[in-house]
């Protein structure tokens with residue numbers, strides 16, 4: 001029996017996890033860990049992911065049929081919150097898990113059964129390859145082709161902005177298997193280290209390789225790697241969005257709270273700091289309350305609609321406000337002090353919040369048209 005099995009409530013689970021985090025020797029080196037680079041963080045935090053899985057803490061909240069210990073997604077949220085409270089970083093692949101694993105469980109149970117546990121344990125990492133140079137907001141216009149090829153398919157095209165793809169072994173990818181528009185799309189799982197695939201990191205302004213381009217030149221994908229049915233790619237992408245906006249938002253609110261508390265401990269006292277920190281705290285709290293309700297609905301297996309765009313909009317406000325406030329509070333030291341390199345990396349990333357996972361303009365339009373029922377603009 002693992003350390004984490006058998007908790008009836010998230011409160012009971014959090015108390016037990018808290019006690020374990022405080023004493024387990026393997027965990028102490030991760031407390032207050034500040035990575036020097038994304039690559040270093042990915043490599044180091046694999047060890048943390050492995051311990052959390054081996055001891056069962058990260059298995060709660062996932063179904064038993066794929067290696068979990070049962071229980072609903074609230075247990076996952078409880079683990080993230082507890083890690084942040086102990087200033088132990090949540091490994092980046094948990095973001096991807098929250099977005100992709102629910103999709104696999106519902107639409108490709110055979111793949112979930114094969115790969116889920118390796119992903120949870122950090123033995124492998126996955127990326128998402130949806131966007132293309134001419135298809136971001138308008139994803140339905142993507143052009144990567146998927147054509148029949150023996151026992152499977154042949155992929156040809158180009159993807160861009162795939163987060164951490166250069167550190168991943170596999171990627172979920174959306175391609176055109178049929179005619180134009182969203183009905184011609186199919187979702188597949190590809191191996192990134194195979195012939196016909198070239199992953200090229202993109203160096204960002206902050207000096208980090210946040211993203212990659214993925215070039216596909218006739219890459220073969222076996223037929224059993226299709227997620228759902230042929231032509232169902234768009235519907236599955238829409239299913240994925242409820243997790244990308246709701247569950248991801250919950251995970252991130254814990255980080256914002258943790259970073260705000262950290263900045264307060266670091267000192268700093270610029271005029272206007274109090275108002276900005278108070279505003280950021282209010283935004284992070286609004287995100288927390290709203291995404292808590294969303295995660296509760298996901299736990300009850302409700303299918304969410306366009307209202308999850310509200311979660312994304314609240315995430316944008318909270319992420320920008322948090323980092324604006326921290327930068328202002330710490331003053332020039334934030335930009336210059338060597339100790340704050342990791343904070344600057346998170347600051348730079350926060351500037352992308354209005355774009356990633358569907359831009360702010362698109363989310364506002366979705367809320368206006370599909371939640372409020374306003375007519376489409378001409």
Ligand SMILES: Cc1cc2nc3c(=O)[nH]c(=O)nc-3n(C[C@H](O)[C@H](O)[C@H](O)COP(=O)(O)OP(=O)(O)OC[C@H]3O[C@@H](n4cnc5c(N)ncnc54)[C@H](O)[C@@H]3O)c2cc1C
Nearest residue numbers: 128129130131136137161162163352355356357358359361
């Ligand atoms: C940090 C980060 C991580 C990412 N990770 C991934 C990933 O892992 N995998 C992946 O596939 N993609 C990823 N992306 C890409 C992301 O999904 C796209 O950048 C996003 O969907 C916007 O698409 P685009 O960049 O092509 O911009 P465009 O769609 O060209 O939009 C440019 C601007 O025009 C606005 N705009 C576009 N259409 C409309 C409209 N109809 N009405 C009003 N305004 C409009 C947009 O809001 C935006 O401001 C990531 C992006 C970022 C920033």
